[in-house]
Amino acid sequence: MALPELCLVTPALADANNGNWQTAKRWSRLLADHYRIRITNAWDASSPRADLLVALHARRSAPSIERFARAAPTRPLVVVLTGTDLYRDLATDASAQMSVQLADRLIVLHEKAVLDLPPEVRAKAVVCFQSCSARKRLAKAPNPLRALVVGHLREEKSPRTYFEAARRLAGHPDILLDHVGAPLEEALGQEAAVLAHCVPTYRWLGALSHEATRRRIQRAHVLVHPSRMEGGAHVVMEAVRSGTPVLASRISGNVGMLGADYGGYFDVGDSAALAAWLERCRAEPAILAHLAAQCALRAPLFEPARERATLLALLNELLEKSTDDC
Template identity: 65%
Template sequence: MKAPTVVIVTPALAAANNGNWQTARRWAGFLAGHYRVRLTDAWDGGDEDLMIALHARRSAASVAAWRAAAPCRPLVLVLTGTDLYRDLQHDASAQRSVERADRLVVLNEMGLAELPPGARAKGVICLQSSPARKPRAKTVRHLRALMVGHLREEKSPRTYFDAARQLAGRSDILLDHIGGALDAALADQARQLAADCPHYRWLGALAHERTRARIQAAHVLVHASRMEGGAHVVIEAVTSGTPVIASRISGNVGLLGADYGGYFDWGDAAGLATLLAQLRDDAAKLAALQAQCAARAPLFAPDHERRTLLDLLASTLASTPALTDHTPDSTPA
């Protein structure tokens, strides 16, 4: 008996090195051994048994083509960020993708509340994961902050830039920034900031493994985003023993918890600067955030995400009568 086939449609493949690609790549690995998996950035036909589509708007053409060609074959739609928190409010193609999907996946604990009320019954929470790494010993001579995010408005790099300028007199607080120059104006601002404030460094886009190593080495990860579906970089920090300070938005609170002590209001550069100064000046506050992150870390274990995904696909296929004769057991081999 052949294993069922799954096509994963992601708007970004390996060259983009972004969150959608990392999710698609990781899920393909989880499904291997249970399913035959194909990765593509656009579905143009095929006889797969099930589609997983990432991003309601960017994958809308593939979702529409799948539903037209295969009205009875199941479709799982993953709402990965800007589609959940922006596109569903006004973009017709994103709205139609949600209507066409059999199951909707959100990537943080607060995501279901963002779905249209009539679609929430189709919703499933699947927290992403990252392998745990041993926390590194870190110097007490300074505090090194790190922001990881391509230079684009959704990541709110200006908040980090402004906080760096406000901390210009603190030579004991160093601010690093990893991310590609997706916005030329923001890249110019990053270069000027580095020239004006030597304690700020823009490192550009780095390979994933090098980025992960720098997350391990930092005292704190800064995540200033305006909107996020469930930022994998936050998860990587938590599972590396590096505490996070983050904008108080739904996608971040849905990962770190409502009672987490490391939030600042979105766009509040002064609040971010104050938090960084507090973490440098009060070792107990930094330790408290690290303890809170350690308590959340088990939620981001790969086995947890793998089980959620396998259970989701097994139940979705089982609910499709024509496919129940070859629905796999979700029990890991």
């Protein structure tokens, strides 16, 4: 018996090397034994038949979502909500609003996100924590402290918070700040280049492969995640699954992954608080050990088997229901 055909629409393909692409690639692998997967950046009526469609990003995938809903109204349609969907576009963008109305189900990627949705669509939402492989926690010499940010340079990631913290810590040669990410906004790339020239303890490494990035996360003492807007950041779970503690902005997307009682938050844009955290982590290694222990308690949420089970339960239920309705 032929496997059902699942079309996975993502606005970002392999060349983007961002969170949307990592999600699409991983889901294709997790579901390969149960569905025939086709990954594309657009669906239209000329596309091969799909028994169900999963679209990442309510706004950017809106044309595909609308076309599929119109062409195949009895086939399941799932929309995966990103941070910009949840925390910007659903309040202001008609195409994103249309996408959540057309969807049979909505996938959100952290445990606080359901309550961040408009009340009228919350019943459609399913929380699916993303996953990654676990890596051995490495032993690290306490000096110097190595901090790492992973995120393409754009406003939503708040790179200037890290830039300013680096300036505040310029007199601390025992605190090194690395930064991985492509300059998606030219001005931010220019600022990073100037900062790297002026502050020797800050290094902008540009875009790296996923594997190279994971190795850097594994070797860092602490991952810094200063974003203003997140739907469930890959790098946070990759740090947790590598035994690397996290310092994160206190936003819904970070709290929904690390937990409300996690000890390593700072307010959005508060570079002074971030710099103080890094100074404390350098001076008091026990702080890093405590944060790592808290992260370890969250690590089972990000296991591949859990993510696969959540996805299969949702998709199989929808597919069975659509067959019954025919």
